[in-house]
Amino acid sequence: MSHHTPAKRRGDRKAAVGNVGRPPVGWAVPGILFFAVFAIVPLAIAVYLSFCEWDGLNSPTPTGLDNWTRLFKDSEFGQAAWLSLLLTTISWAFQTPVALLLGVWAAGRQRSRAVLSAIFFIPLLLSTTAIAMLFHALLDPNFGVIKEIGPWIGVDPNVMGSSTGALLMVAFVGGWQFMPFHTLIYQGGARQIPEVLYQAASIDGAGMVRQFFHITLPQLRHTMTTSSVLMIVGSLTYFDTVLIMTKGGPGTDTTILPYLMYRTGFQTYDLGYAAAIATALVVVATGLSLILVRFSGFGSMRSTREGM
Amino acid sequence: MRSGIFTPGTRGTRWVAAGAAMAMAGLLAGCGSGGSGxxxxxxxxxxxxxxxxxxxxxxxxxxxxxxxxxxxxxxxxxxxxxxxxxxxxxxxxxxxxxxxxxxxxxxxxxxxxxxxxxxxxxxxxxxxxxxxxxxxxxxxxxxxxxxxxxxxxxQPVMLFYNKSLFAEHKLQVPKTWEDLQKAITTFKAAGIIPFALGGADKWPELMWMEYLLDRIGGPEVFRKIQNGDTDGWGDPAVLKTAQTVKELIDDGAFGKNFNSVDYGNGGAPTLLNKGKAAMHLMGSWEYSTQLGKAPEFAEKDLGWTAFPTVAGGVGDPANVVGNPxxxxxxxxxxxxxxxxxxxxxxxxxxxxxxxxxxxxxxxxxxxxxxxxxxxxxxxxxxxxxxxxxxxxxxxxSWDQALEAQYATPMLTEISKLFAGTTTPEKFVEAMKATR
CATH class of the missing domain: 3.40.190.10 (Periplasmic binding protein-like II)
Known part of the structure; x- marks a missing residue:
């Protein structure tokens, strides 16, 4: 290697003049302050409120564990937790394979792929609200597109009126919007895979399918963890689409946890109980992310290129 | 892993921001005993x-x-x-x-x-x-x-109807429950939805509950509930109301799709002005809505009347519900x-x-x-x-008459009743139990 990459050069200088290249701790102060004021403090207050009764008008009155015991007995919370779990699973199972295949395909350097990738990316740039309203109109059983093409593709035009249909549609719309983002992650991941692995495999006589399963997939393990964590946390906190497309209906059959929290907090004004739901959601989402990171070996930062 | 501002990864932060807003409202409430603005x-x-x-x-x-x-x-x-x-x-x-x-x-x-x-x-x-x-x-x-x-x-709630559909099928505007049944049967046979209903918005369903309960049990039943007595939901008239709703749904009075039809975005009002539905129970603003969406229909074909009587009901048919x-x-x-x-x-x-x-x-x-x-x-x-x-x-309107802490669960239970995910009996039990 005769030429220096910029990264290398910085590394050299660092080695030469000690710690100069690294900014002092002071630089992190704005970030830490911002995070504390807008994340840590509100979170702490929300946890505090979850032990209070508060209608938003009078001062909060502490009620001990009331909200929490209610949480575990509340059948509506149970249903919402189940629906959240279901939505998360469906979203993951729907988005991962498609995003993975698209991402790997888009990793190729051909111009046609670059153009198509740019087109695929568009849904992510639209506002969630606009997308939800668009699909809401498309899925109108009497005047929407679904009335014309629904019967052709075997979808009941009243899909938003059925419990299963509405949940699947919410998952579909969310997937449609966020798949490009995960495609992008996988595209980046796939481009990192050293070309030599494929060259070696070709010499050994492995075909494309075999290369995919024995090189691409294992090499994308950490990418998959990253994408899955984002997907799971994203689905658990999914809200705007439900608000606009179903309002939690039919009945309560798409009332997932964030929507239940919104309804309890900002429509029923039972802010203490809403804070308990929110806190539970934070705990579950954090827990799931940690478990996922631990079991995938992502946390220990084990390389996918051992022995190379 | 860093994520951009529009990625799903930042949804978490959005909730934290909402939490911050809640928290600040709390701080303000705590020290908000000063003079008025x-x-x-x-x-x-x-x-x-x-x-x-x-x-x-x-x-x-x-x-x-x-x-x-x-x-x-x-x-x-x-x-x-x-x-x-x-x-x-x-x-x-x-x-x-x-x-x-x-x-x-x-x-x-x-x-x-x-x-x-x-x-x-x-x-x-x-x-x-x-x-x-x-x-x-x-x-x-x-x-x-x-x-x-x-x-x-x-803004009283009135029964709006499509005049030409009634003329075409030689029907009288319903004054009694019998008239109503006849209209339902006739329109169904002709492939027309008897009543447009924006079930996806939930509140249009409430209007049916309000009028049915008023006609069946009189205004006293709800007045008792409004005065804070949740046992008032145990009145037999409430159960009868819920059962009547279920009968109407099973009978196809609202068509099959009403759970995914809304009031805004041209759902239910459009069904009425396109002649796909014959009647629409709605607040008096329906007139201006129709005037905006289909002026010709609003001026020529849009009729209005009071909600009919219900067989065996004791409520005065001159009573009105809605937003006074x-x-x-x-x-x-x-x-x-x-x-x-x-x-x-x-x-x-x-x-x-x-x-x-x-x-x-x-x-x-x-x-x-x-x-x-x-x-x-x-x-x-x-x-x-x-x-x-x-x-x-x-x-x-019940959702205005009751405090939010009762009104929101009520709307939820009513939408479950209309969606068929609860029974009239369970509806009554759930309403009696609202805190």
């Missing part, structure tokens, strides 16, 4: 921001010409109104006067002693006492006390109570009533009858005014 020589009035604001703005402008203390009108966009009002009422920047729906919408403020009791003011003032229709004044009061002065048009009107209430912490009340008095004036009429609404003042001929549609205006004037009882 609008210091110096002015008072602030919050109004629900929609097309009718110009009427209130004109009233404010003419009031300010003669008053030393000026009124400042703040128009809060409709969807944010309830939340904005709620968070500012607990803060030092609370309005002096504010728009509301009476009943449960002001109950929390009455409970926290934030409102001026206007009962004696109204009784001792001829302008206010005789200025408005009696059923309207009662509908907005709480426990017999008056906290609000009517300030906008009335909106009210101004006065913040107890205002520094200029006299100015506020003087402004409220202008609501009973003929000039103001005329401005309401010109905007296409029906004022609730007792002098309105003579003004209605100048309304954009005198026929509709008169029918509506008469209906309300002759009504022995005007029940406020």
């Amino acid at each position: 609008g210091g110096g020589g002015s008072i602030t009035a919050y109004v629900y921001g929609d097309d009718a604001v110009k009427v209130q703005q004109a009233a404010v402008d003419s009031f300010n010409k003669t008053s030393d203390v000026k009124v400042k009108l703040v128009s809060v966009p409709g969807t944010d109104y309830v939340n904005k009002l709620r968070s500012s009422m607990g803060s030092p920047s609370a309005p002096d006067i504010f728009f509301n729906w009476g009943g449960g919408s002001i109950k929390p403020y009455v409970d926290s002693k934030d409102l001026v009791d206007l009962t004696s003011t109204v009784k001792n003032d001829a302008t206010l006492k005789d200025g408005f229709l009696p059923s309207i004044m009662t509908a907005g009061s709480l426990d017999g006390k008056i906290y609000g002065v009517p300030m906008r048009g009335m 009107t909106n009210y101004w209430s006065v913040n107890a912490r205002t520094k200029h109570k006299d100015t506020a009340i003087a402004f409220l008095k202008t609501m009973a004036s003929k000039t103001y009533a005329q401005a309401v009429v010109d905007n296409g609404d029906i004022p609730t003042t007792s002098n309105a009858a003579s003004l209605l001929s100048s309304s954009p549609n005198p026929e509709f205006a008169n029918a509506q005014y008469q209906m309300v004037q002759e009504a022995p009882s005007f029940t406020l």
